[in-house]
Amino acid sequence: GMCGGLLAVATLSKIFPGLLGVVLLVRRRWQAVFYTAFWAALLAGLSLAILGTKVWHDYIFYQLPKVASGEAVAPYSGR
Secondary structure (H helix, E strand, O other), X not given: OHHHHHHHHHHHHOOOOHHHHHHHHHXXXXXXXXXXXXXXXXXXXXXXXXXXXXXXXXXHHHHHHHHHHOOOOHHHOOO
């Protein structure tokens, strides 16, 4: 129920907590997987309705590639 909602918020707001969803799948916690997916879809739909598609486009095509390459954290690495 509500724990699925909290996990969905964590998963959608950061990349690492998405691994918790993998743990639920591996442990075959189907009800928890369902609630997490339900809440994630609901929150994503709400963000699309409120913020529009630009935020999602920028995240997928600008921020995620920078995270994957390490460029997003380079200014904080002290190099």
